[in-house]
Amino acid sequence: MADSIASPIAGPIAVTLGDPNGIGPEIVLKACAAPALAPALRERLLVVGDPALLAREAARLSLPMPPRIEPLACTTEGAATAVESAAATAGTAARTAPLAEFLPGRIDARAGHAAWRFVVHAARMALAGQAAAVVTAPLSKEAMHAAGHDYPGHTELLAELADGADVRMMLANDELRTVLVSIHLSLREAIERVTRQNVLSTIAITHTALLRAGIARPRIAVAGLNPHAGESGAFGREELEAIAPAVADARARGIDASGPFAPDTVFMRARGFRKFDAVVAMYHDQGLIPVKYLGLEEGVNITIGLPFVRTSPDHGTAFDIAGRPGPDGRGLADPRSMLAAIRRAAELAGISPCAGAPHPAGAAARP
Ligand SMILES: NC(=O)C1=CN([C@@H]2O[C@H](COP(=O)(O)OP(=O)(O)OC[C@H]3O[C@@H](n4cnc5c(N)ncnc54)[C@H](O)[C@@H]3O)[C@@H](O)[C@H]2O)C=CC1
């Protein structure tokens, strides 16, 4: 076990509601009520969102309200019941709207603004030591941008809130972990980010995160960028000029990194953690497709490099099914990835996902 493992982190696990018009409220309520969630862990959850919106969704789905809510109003009805500090509401009061105007499936700047506020509030709680971890429900980047918050996603917003921490996106399930060199960029720009320094930093951040998780000697595979990892320069030179030198730099620092491997086979070799504990992928889709393809319901998105624990389901707002009753009236959104994100956050914060008692490995177990 790595000596960097800390003791369990105190405080609740702050769970944001995500975009009010997406499936966030539904999966949060379903996860909070899931029989599979240990009662003591349920008690640790603090849902950051609008109480009126939650009540509407709970009534629609015949689900109980979550045990604890950090009230942050985005509806006028929520504002009537929320106890918000002046600082939290400053400049945002004009953006609240009647509950009836929050329509499932609709991209709306007011919903994007609300989703942004929930995240900022939860992150500030974690940074102030008032939350043990943050679990975020999905938000619509388009709605957030329409509200004037020009972040590519949670990851970049959280990095800025954490004083510009050098973060990376990890996607993990019980068989595979992938970490991305770059996240939300055009493919053309992503290729430009494949530099020796950026690949090396990604390997180093991955190594630190795995050590903190209790993996004593993390084995990190590094994918190539081009087909067959460039075939010795025949299909591109990034492997020769950036990726292989970064792997050599990492090895010189004592990190067990290897590659570049052909991108089409490296995930197969890493599956089940038989040969590698994580794969560093050169761009968003190279790393996310293998994990999502193994099952959207299993994957968890983890921001590594932050000063606090943040996880999230690996899917988006699913506007196409948001608010739909489904055959039994209980909604179509599957909460399993949200449940996995809650459990993973608990583990990483040193809270046992089974009993709510401190996790035997302490904080930051198994990303
Ligand atoms: N962490 C986050 O906040 C994320 C946000 N997004 C945002 O979500 C929006 C929609 O993205 P898409 O690419 O359409 O991906 P998506 O994951 O929202 O949907 C893809 C497909 O999977 C289905 N699906 C997703 N989650 C599901 C669940 N829990 N239960 C049942 N079916 C589910 C959807 O109905 C859809 O058919 C975009 O604005 C994107 O930016 C996307 C990924 C992560």
Ligand SMILES: NCC(=O)COP(=O)(O)O
């Ligand atoms: N494709 C993953 C994704 O979009 C999630 O991004 P983030 O909001 O967690 O930064």
